[in-house]
Amino acid sequence: MNSRAAALTLCAIRGCMDGAIPAMMATCAIDGTPNVAYLSQVYYVDERHVALSFQFFNKTRANILAHPFGTVLVMHPVTIGFYRLHLRYLRTETSGPLFEGMKAQLAGIASHSGMADVFRLLGSDVYEVTQIDDVPGQRLPEPPARPDMLAGLRLLAERLTRCTATDEALQASMATLAEQFGVRHAMVLMHDAAAQRLYTVASCGYAQSGIGAEIEMGHGVIGVAAQERTPVRISHMTHAASYSHAVRASLQEIEPGVTLHTDIPFPGLAQPRSQMAAPLVAAGRLLGVLFVESPDELRFGFTDEDLLVAMAGQLAATLELLQQQPVGDSAEATATPASASAPVPAPQRQPAGPPLLVRYFNANNSIFIDQNYLIKGVAGAILWKLLREHMHDGRSEFSNRELRLDPAIGLPDVADNLEARLVLLQRRLQETRPGVALEKTGRGRFRLCVERPLKLAEIGA
């Protein structure tokens, strides 16, 4: 259209395609009647293509199938600049990464616009962008310059290469988000493949850490990112019941007639305005989700998504590496359990005081210490094993390896992230201080510290 338009790239106006502000599409029927309609979603595919959500068999779609030309009006949510995209319809995809990515974003858009029951993605209509018009108008200033993201990523890479334990890698990621990118609310959740849930192992910025809090696969931004293995970003959540991760407090019947509260409240912001989640995937396997959020609207743009996905890739690779058996650490393999069960110098105080009542519910591996819920699932089974062996023969020193090999713990397979379970367990013990703690004593080794005598009760055996 003019020289300014010729220089304009689709990438430069990605901000128009984050679902914050509805776009409009004009089409034309073959009888010459124009049509104009709102679009839920204009999705950036690559530098020459966008995809539009196909949700209903409407006039727009009928027109496009008969005469494949459309013109879309988009607006930048910060500068308020208008752009027109001239499109030619190519094809419709109903599965695969593009479709799943759009479906996840649409779920967010639908949820934050109160249209959760209305919007359903039937297909991703892929269009070639043949021309972009830069529409003149009054514009607001561009967002202020950002700190150098590449330098921040470099710092994360350096920190992660130095990490020798899962918890260090998690903390390095949280610290980088806060220090380098000003992200004040973040968490990492790990995937429990057997339970089809995600559990929180690290968080920052919340009054309660929420370590151990769970999210169902497919639930909220985090669950969708995990289920679809695609980044999900929502940048405008004002006019809606927010796309909440809050798990409805539920009383779970652990045993017939035994109903106990085993939910750890999810730590997320009560009223998030921007949220973003990137799956942690390594060697093709879902490990978990890296999640950030903000009380500010439009906090996360496409560049932030680029950054989060890059961080998630680095973190996932590190977590996967740390999960591997320590190379050359044959000492661990040979030293346990024989030498570990041998008497070792007791570095801890002798347990004293009234006994701690530890109840273990077989049905879901949940553990209550005195009357308080501590943990369930694989982490619960791990702690139960440790406590039983401690009671039985006084052992305090343990290794990751023996846990991996113990069928009673029920790790779903060797790929299960045992390291993350131990981080979860250790953190829960630190936060609830029930008189039992875990201390790391070396790579792949830890010590069970018990302050009071134990009284163990297994229920539903």
Add this chain to the structure above:
Amino acid sequence: MPDMPPALLTPEWIGMIDKGVSAIVASRDAALRPSVMRAVGATIAPDGREITVFLARSQSRQLLQDLAASGQIAVVFSSPTSHRTVQVKAGGVTGRPATADDLPLLQRYLASMEWELCTIGYKAELVHSMLAFRLDDLVAISFQPETAFDQTPGPRAGAALASAPAGTP
């Protein structure tokens, strides 16, 4: 016209358009390539038989050319707060430059849009930028709606409004 057809738009739709909601205008060229732009103002006659939308020439060159050449117009009106949406179409338009006489209704339109968008969380300065214009850059496009469609989001979107346009038996 001896017998006026029943009004196409119900009082409810007329009230929504009159109040001032988002208005997006489209037409097409001889090759049926569509053109589109947001109006910076809109008004409707009390009986709903005439609608006027205001477009900035600098933002709508192709659209104004297409409207002049084909007379084909489609306008979608939508309330950001309620999602209520209606599209009207016509096969003929008239255009004129906007004048100072149009300013009160343009200001009323801006005030309504500011209320609509600020209610759902947008900042007023955003609304003012989005609808900014120079009066001498504005064209008023008037037409008599011939067909109308309820486009409120949902599976029933696109349903023609019950009343038949002129010329229908």
